Amino acid sequence: MATLNAHIPSGPLAMKWTRHRNESRLISPANKRKYKVIVVGAGLAGASAAAALAELGYEVHNFVYHDSPRRAHSVAAQGGINAAKNYQNDGDSVWRLFYDTIKGGDFRAREANVYRLAEVSVQIIDHCVALGVPFAREYGGLLDNRSFGGAQVSRTFYARGQTGQQLLLGAYSALCRMIAAGAVKSYTHCEMVDLVVVDGHAKGIIVRDLRTGRISRHNADAVVLATGGYANVYYLSTNALNSNATAIWRAYKRGACFANPCFTQIHPTCIPVSGTYQSKLTLMSESLRNDGRLWVPKRREDCSKPPNEIPESDRDYYLERMYPAYGNLCPRDIASRAAKKVCDEGRGVGPGGRGVYLDFSDAIKRLGVAKVRERYGNLFDMYREITGEDAYQVPMRIYPAVHYTMGGLWVDYNLMSNLPGLFVIGEANFSDHGANRLGASALMQGLADGFFILPATIANYLATVNPAQRPSTDHPAFAEAEAEVTTRLRRLLQCRGKRTPTEFHRELGQLMWDYCGMSRNRAGLELALRRIPELREEFWHNVNVPGEATTLNQALEKANRVADFLELAELMCLDALHREESCGGHFREEHQLPDGEAKRDDEHFAYVAAWEYAGPDRAPVLNREPLVYEEVRMTTRSYK
Amino acid sequence: MKVTLKVWRQKDAQSPGRFVTYVTPELNPNMSFLEMLDVVNEDLIRRGEEPIAFDHDCREGICGTCSLVINGKPHGPHRGVTTCQTYMRSFKDGDTIVIEPFRARAFPVIKDLIVDRSALDRIMWAGGFISVRTGSAPDANTIPVPKDVAERAMDAAQCIGCGACVAACKNASAMLFVAAKISHLGLLPQGQPERYRRARAMIEQMDREGFGACTVTGSCEAVCPKGVSLEFIARMNRDYAVALLKGDPIQRAAAAI
Ligand SMILES: Cc1cc2nc3c(=O)[nH]c(=O)nc-3n(C[C@H](O)[C@H](O)[C@H](O)COP(=O)(O)OP(=O)(O)OC[C@H]3O[C@@H](n4cnc5c(N)ncnc54)[C@H](O)[C@@H]3O)c2cc1C
Ligand code: SF4
Ligand code: FES
Numbered sequence: 001m002a003t004l005n006a007h008i009p010s011g012p013l014a015m016k017w018t019r020h021r022n023e024s025r026l027i028s029p030a031n032k033r034k035y036k037v038i039v040v041g042a043g044l045a046g047a048s049a050a051a052a053l054a055e056l057g058y059e060v061h062n063f064v065y066h067d068s069p070r071r072a073h074s075v076a077a078q079g080g081i082n083a084a085k086n087y088q089n090d091g092d093s094v095w096r097l098f099y100d101t102i103k104g105g106d107f108r109a110r111e112a113n114v115y116r117l118a119e120v121s122v123q124i125i126d127h128c129v130a131l132g133v134p135f136a137r138e139y140g141g142l143l144d145n146r147s148f149g150g151a152q153v154s155r156t157f158y159a160r161g162q163t164g165q166q167l168l169l170g171a172y173s174a175l176c177r178m179i180a181a182g183a184v185k186s187y188t189h190c191e192m193v194d195l196v197v198v199d200g201h202a203k204g205i206i207v208r209d210l211r212t213g214r215i216s217r218h219n220a221d222a223v224v225l226a227t228g229g230y231a232n233v234y235y236l237s238t239n240a241l242n243s244n245a246t247a248i249w250r251a252y253k254r255g256a257c258f259a260n261p262c263f264t265q266i267h268p269t270c271i272p273v274s275g276t277y278q279s280k281l282t283l284m285s286e287s288l289r290n291d292g293r294l295w296v297p298k299r300r301e302d303c304s305k306p307p308n309e310i311p312e313s314d315r316d317y318y319l320e321r322m323y324p325a326y327g328n329l330c331p332r333d334i335a336s337r338a339a340k341k342v343c344d345e346g347r348g349v350g351p352g353g354r355g356v357y358l359d360f361s362d363a364i365k366r367l368g369v370a371k372v373r374e375r376y377g378n379l380f381d382m383y384r385e386i387t388g389e390d391a392y393q394v395p396m397r398i399y400p401a402v403h404y405t406m407g408g409l410w411v412d413y414n415l416m417s418n419l420p421g422l423f424v425i426g427e428a429n430f431s432d433h434g435a436n437r438l439g440a441s442a443l444m445q446g447l448a449d450g451f452f453i454l455p456a457t458i459a460n461y462l463a464t465v466n467p468a469q470r471p472s473t474d475h476p477a478f479a480e481a482e483a484e485v486t487t488r489l490r491r492l493l494q495c496r497g498k499r500t501p502t503e504f505h506r507e508l509g510q511l512m513w514d515y516c517g518m519s520r521n522r523a524g525l526e527l528a529l530r531r532i533p534e535l536r537e538e539f540w541h542n543v544n545v546p547g548e549a550t551t552l553n554q555a556l557e558k559a560n561r562v563a564d565f566l567e568l569a570e571l572m573c574l575d576a577l578h579r580e581e582s583c584g585g586h587f588r589e590e591h592q593l594p595d596g597e598a599k600r601d602d603e604h605f606a607y608v609a610a611w612e613y614a615g616p617d618r619a620p621v622l623n624r625e626p627l628v629y630e631e632v633r634m635t636t637r638s639y640k
Numbered sequence: 641m642k643v644t645l646k647v648w649r650q651k652d653a654q655s656p657g658r659f660v661t662y663v664t665p666e667l668n669p670n671m672s673f674l675e676m677l678d679v680v681n682e683d684l685i686r687r688g689e690e691p692i693a694f695d696h697d698c699r700e701g702i703c704g705t706c707s708l709v710i711n712g713k714p715h716g717p718h719r720g721v722t723t724c725q726t727y728m729r730s731f732k733d734g735d736t737i738v739i740e741p742f743r744a745r746a747f748p749v750i751k752d753l754i755v756d757r758s759a760l761d762r763i764m765w766a767g768g769f770i771s772v773r774t775g776s777a778p779d780a781n782t783i784p785v786p787k788d789v790a791e792r793a794m795d796a797a798q799c800i801g802c803g804a805c806v807a808a809c810k811n812a813s814a815m816l817f818v819a820a821k822i823s824h825l826g827l828l829p830q831g832q833p834e835r836y837r838r839a840r841a842m843i844e845q846m847d848r849e850g851f852g853a854c855t856v857t858g859s860c861e862a863v864c865p866k867g868v869s870l871e872f873i874a875r876m877n878r879d880y881a882v883a884l885l886k887g888d889p890i891q892r893a894a895a896a897i
Contacts (some may be wrong), residue, residue: 052774067695068761070801071703087781123775130777132770132825134794141784159794165702166797173769180765188758211750240697275668277675280699382700385725451774500685502678547690551652552751554693555685 002257002612004625007412008112013631014094017116020413021456025463032057034467037458038205038220040192040247042069044164044171044443045426046226048450051174053224054183056455061218062175062184063207065191065242065557070172073228073240074446077164078285078379080146080156081443083121088145092153094118099632101441104150104331105406105434106584106600107634108260110608110627112413113431117441120448125157127451131170135159146375147290148439150331150639156440161285161378167443171450193560194481195223195251195422198471202251202422206481208489210557213550215482217473221465222421222458225251226450229405229427231264233565233572234517235509237402238270238283244561245568248409248428256417257610257623259410259430261568262576265437265585266518267403268335271386272355281401282386284358285379286439289328291363291372292396294319294339296347296356303349307357307395318342318356326639333436333585333598334639336400340518341596343399350397359395400518404442406433406585407575410610410625414457415449418610421461425449430608435584489549492559497542501559504539508532508562508569516573521589525577529570536566571611571620578622581605602634641667641733645680647692648740653748653756659738669729673716674699674706676728693752699724701865704800707807708753709740714804714863722802722865742807746814746850757803759849760817766845767838768821770831783829790828797824798866805860805868811852816860818846819872826879833890836883843880 009020027035036059039050047069050062066072084097098118102109125143129135135157136144145154159166178184189210196204196217204219230245231237252258269284295315297303302310318338320327328335339356342348349355364372369392373380380391387397408430415423415431426446433441471477511531515524539562547553582591582598583605591599608625643664650657664680671679674696681691697705706723710716716726731737739753747755799820806814822839825831831838854873861870882889 048774055773066697067705067757068801070761070764071697071705073698073703075703076698076700085780123777125780126777127772127774129780129783130770130772130830132793132828132830134790134797134824134828135780137785137787137790139787141786142781159797162702162798165800166794169797173764174772174774176761176764177769177771180767186761188761240703241699242697274670277668277671277679279672279675279678282700382725385721385727388729455774496688498686500682502682544685544688546685546688552693552754553690555691 001621002418002610002623004257004410004418004610004623005412006110006625007414008110009413013111013115016112017119024456025459027459027463029057033059035059035462036061036220036467036470037222037224038063038218039224039226040205041072041226041228041426042172042175043072043074043226043228043426044167044446045450046072047168047171047175048447049224049226049425049454050184051171051178052451052455053458054178060178060184061187061220063187063190063192063205065189065210067189069175069186069188070169072168073243074168074443075165076240077443078161078283079148079287080158080163080440081124081167082148082155082440083125083157083444084118084155085122085125087143088154090153092155096153097121097155100151101432101438102434102632103637104438105436106598106637107434107602107606107629108583108627109432109434111629111632116453117432117445117448120452121444123452124444124447128167128170131174133159133166133170146287147329149286149289149329149335150438158287161376164443167447171447191557192247193250193485195254196477196481197254197419198475198477201420203471204473204478206485208485211552213548213553215485217478217482219470219473219478221462221467221470222423224423224425224454225409225428226426227428229408230568231402231405233508233569234402234512235506236273236278236281236513238267238281241280244564246561246564248424249564249568251409251417251419251422253613254419255613256419256422257410257612258407258571259608259610260407260575261572261611262516262579262586263406263435263584264402265332265404265406266336266400268332268339268400269358269398270401271383272350272397272399274351282382283401283403284383284396284398286332288358288376288379291367291375292328292358292360293317293362294328294356294358296342296349300346303347303353307349316342316347323639330639331436331438336518337587339400355397355399357395358398360391361395364392402513402517404437406430406435406437410608414460415454416461421465423454423458425454435586489556489560491540492543492545492556492563493549495541495543495545497544499542499544501543501545501555501562504535504543505562505565508535508566512569512572516576519587519589520576522577525573528573529577532566532570532573539563539566574620575609575611579605579609600636606634641669641728643667643731643734644736646736646738649692649752650749652751657749667728669727671728672699672724673710673726673728674724693754695754696724701725702800704802707742707755707802707804709742709807711738714742714807715865719862720865720867742803744806744812744851746812747803747806759851760801760803760814762849763814763818763842763845764821767834767841768825770825771834785829793824793827796820796827796868796872799868800866802865804863804865806851808859808863809852810857810859811855813854814846814851815854815873816864816868816870818842819876820868822876822879823872836879836888836890839876839879840883
C-alpha cells in the first residue's frame with residue numbers, strides 16, 4: 001500500500017505557509033542550472049509554473065498537445081478569478097476566502113492547502129496586473145470586482161467575459177519571455193503518452209509528436225503534470241474537445257494515487273443539449289447569476305407558454321425561494337440539483353423539458369440595457385449565435401452540464417504525488433476544492449500552484465536528488481515504456497472494427513451522465529460498473545481507427561484518449577459507490593436529509609479516498625488520508 | 641438538409657493537395673459547421689477511410705485553434721465569429737461549400753486543413769511580454785489605469801491568435817495580429833518601459849517569418865472574429881517609426897536624466 005503523508009507543516013494555520021517556506025530547502029543559483037524539470041501542460045498552471053521555474057534558473061522543458069501554449073483550455077474561462085484583496089471594503093479577508101472555499105467544498109478539502117490558496121490569491125492579482133492583464137476597472141482607475149456563487153462579498157476580478165483568456169495570455173507571455181531567454185524549451189503538438197518511473201521516482205516521459213507520429217523519450221529530475229481535468233469522460237461537457245485524462249491516467253497506472261475521482265462538478269448554467277450530433281456543451285458564465293434570476297413556471301401547464309406571457313405571480317424563482325440567504329448565488333452543486341429537481345417535477349422548459357429560465361428583465365429595468373451589455377455583452381452574443389435567440393428580449397434557457405473535476409492525482413502540501421519527483425498542479429490534482437469548487441477559484445488555484453507554490457516547494461525534492469545521476473533515456477525503464485506505447489498504438493490501428501472512437505466515447509459519456517452524474521445511487525453505479533468493462537472489451541475488439549501511426553492521425557489520438565477514459569470511468573463509479581454519503585457534487589440518493597439536502601457523514605467519510613493501481617486484473621487499493629480540521633469546525637453547509 | 645463539400649486534402653507538407661468532393665449525410669441546421677464535419681468524418685471512419693484533418697478545440701470562439709477558409713472567406717460567411725461558431729443554418733439545402741486551409745507562405749500545410757501557425761508564437765517570443773519577475777510586483781492598485789485605457793487595451797488583447805487576418809490578406813501580412821499585441825501592452829502603463837523596443841523586435845521577427853507587407857486593404861479587419869481594429873495598425877506604425885527614427889525614446893529620456 002502507498003504511504004500517504006500530506007506533510008502539513010505544524011503551527012497555527014495562518015503561519016503554516018510562511019513557516020514552510022522559511023524551512024524549505026534552497027538550491028544555489030549555480031546548482032539550479034543543473035536540474036532539468038519537465039512541465040506537461042501550459043494552461044494557467046503549467047505556463048505559470050514553467051515560467052516561474054525558469055526564472056529561478058532551472059532548465060525547463062514544456063510539452064503541450066496544442067499547436068501553441070496559448071490555446072490551453074484555461075483560455076475558455078469566462079467569469080473571473082477570486083482574491084482576498086478586500087478592495088471593496090466589504091469585509092473580505094484571507095480568512096473569509098479560505099472559509100468560503102472550504103465550506104463551498106463541503107469540508108472535504110485539506111484545511112492547510114486551502115488557507116494557503118487564499119493567502120497567495122492576493123499576490124496573483126498583483127503579478128497579473130504587472131504582466132499586463134487588462135482587468136476591468138472603475139472610473140477612478142482602480143480594479144473592479146463582481147460577486148460569484150458561494151460568497152457574500154465581491155472579490156472576483158475579471159476581464160469582460162474573457163478572464164481565462166487574459167490570464168492565460170499573461171502567463172503565456174511570461175512563458176514566452178523565458179523561451180526567448182533560452183530557459184524554457186517549448187514542445188508543441190507533443191502529447192505525453194506515458195510516465196517513466198525509475199526506482200520508484202518519476203524520471204521522464206514518453207511523448208508522441210502529433211504531426212509526425214514520432215515517439216520520443218525525455219528524462220528529467222522532476223516531472224510536473226499540469227494537464228487539466230477529466231470532465232470529458234462524460235463526452236459532453238463544457239471542456240474543450242481535446243481535453244483528456246491520458247497524462248494523469250498513465251501516471252496513475254505507474255503508481256500515483258488518484259484522489260476522489262468521483263468528485264465532479266456539474267455547472268448549473270449551460271446551454272441545454274439540442275441533438276445527438278452535439279459535440280460539446282457551452283457554459284454561460286456564473287457571473288450571469290449576479291444579475292439574472294432563475295425561474296420555472298409554478299404550474300406544469302404553463303411550461304409550453306412563451307415566458308413573457310407568464311405573469312410574475314405564476315413564476316417560481318426557485319433558488320430565491322429555497323435558499324433566501326444566497327438566492328441565485330448559491331453554490332453550483334446546489335443550484336444544479338435544484339434545477340434538476342424542478343425539471344424532474346415536470347416544470348422544466350424547452351425541448352424535452354430539460355431547461356430553466358435565466359431572466360435578465362429585472363436587471364435591464366434596474367440598470368438599463370447598456371449596462372447589462374457592458375457586463376455580459378459577449379455572453380449574450382454567444383447565446384444568440386448558438387440558439388438564435390435574443391436574451392435581451394426573452395430569458396435564456398439553461399441547464400446543468402459537466403464542467404470541472406475536483407478529483408485528481410493525490411498530492412501532499414508540496415504538491416508532490418506519492419511518486420517522488422512527480423508534481424501535479426492545477427485542475428489535474430485534487431487538493432483544494434473538496435467535493436465542490438466555488439466559481440472563480442480554479443483560475444486562482446492554477447496560478448497559485450504555478451507561479452507561487454510549486455516554485456517554492458519543488459526544491460524540497462530536488463535538493464535530495466543528484467542531477468548528475470539522472471537516468472539517461474537509454475535506461476531500460478524508458479525502453480519498456482516506449483515499447484508499451486508503440487504496442488498499444490499498433491493494437492488500436494490493427495483492430496479495424498465497425499465502430500468509431502467517438503461512438504464509444506458517446507456511449508460511455510451517456511452511461512456516466514445517467515449513473516455517475518448529478519445524482520447517484522447504488523443500483524445505477526453497480527449497473528455502470530458492469531457495463532463499462534463490457535464496453536471497454538468491445539472497444540478493443542471493435543474500434544475502427546483508419547490511417548497510420550507515423551503521420552498526423554486525429555482518429556488515433558482520439559482512440560488513445562478514449563481508451564483511457566474507459567478505464568478512468570470505472571474508477572469514478574467505484575469511488576462513488578464506496579462513498580456512502582452525500583457531499584458537494586457527490587449526491588447519493590440514499591443519503592439525503594428530509595428536505596432533500598445532502599447528508600454528509602463526517603464520522604465515516606471525512607477522508608480523502610486515494611486509489612492505488614494494483615494491476616490489470618486486480619481491484620484498486622483504497623488509501624485513506626483523514627481530513628483533520630485544526631481551526632474550523634465541520635458544520636452542515638447551509639445557504640438558506 | 642444536405643450539402644456538397646469540396647474539401648482540400650493533402651497528405652503532408654511535401655505532397656501536393658487536391659479538392660475532394662463529399663456529399664454529406666442528412667444534417668440538422670442547428671449543427672455547428674464543425675459538427676457537420678464531425679458527421680462527415682464519422683462516415684469516413686466507418687468506411688475505413690481517413691477522416692478530414694481539421695484544427696479545433698474549444699468550439700466556442702476563444703482558443704483560436706479552428707481555422708478553415710469557407711467559400712473563400714476565413715472563418716466563414718459571418719462577421720465577428722470563428723469557424724466553430726458558424727452554424728449550418730447559414731447555408732441552404734443543396735449548397736456546395738468549398739473548404740480550404742488558411743493559406744500563407746508563413747503557414748505551411750501540415751495535413752489537409754491543418755496549417756502550422758508557429759510563426760505567430762515566434763513573434764511573441766521576440767517581445768510580446770512585460771519583463772517582470774514572479775513575486776516582485778507592487779500592489780495591483782498602486783498604478784491606477786483609466787477605465788477607457790484599460791478598455792482600449794482589452795479591445796486589442798481580445799485577439800485569439802487564429803491567423804485569419806493573415807489568411808485574408810493578399811500579401812499574407814500578420815500586421816493586425818502583431819498590432820493587437822503591441823497595442824495591448826503599449827497602451828497600459830505597465831507596458832511603457834519596453835514599449836518601443838517591443839514594437840521593433842516583434843515587427844522585425846514578423847518580417848523574418850516571411851509575412852508580407854501591409855497595404856492597408858482592410859481585409860484583415862473584415863474577417864477578424866474579435867473585431868480587432870485597423871486603428872491598432874496605425875498605432876503600431878507610429879511606435880515603430882518612433883523606434884526607428886529616434887531610437888528608444890524611453891531610454892533616451894533615461895539617459896538625459
Ligand atoms: C467554459 C469554462 C469556463 C470556466 N470559467 C472559469 C472561471 O470563470 N473561473 C475559474 O476560476 N475557473 C473557470 N473554469 C475552470 C478553469 O478554467 C480550469 O479549471 C483551469 O483553467 C484549468 O487550468 P489547468 O492549467 O489546470 O489546465 P488546462 O488549462 O486544461 O491546461 C492543460 C494543459 O495541458 C496540456 N496537456 C494535457 N494533457 C497533455 C498530454 N497528455 N500531453 C501534453 N500536454 C497535455 C494541454 O495542452 C494544456 O496546455 C472554467 C472552465 C470551463 C470549461
Ligand atoms: S487579429 Fe483577429 S484575425 Fe488576426 S489573429 Fe487576432 S483574432 Fe485572429
Ligand atoms: S475551436 Fe476554439 S476558437 Fe474555434
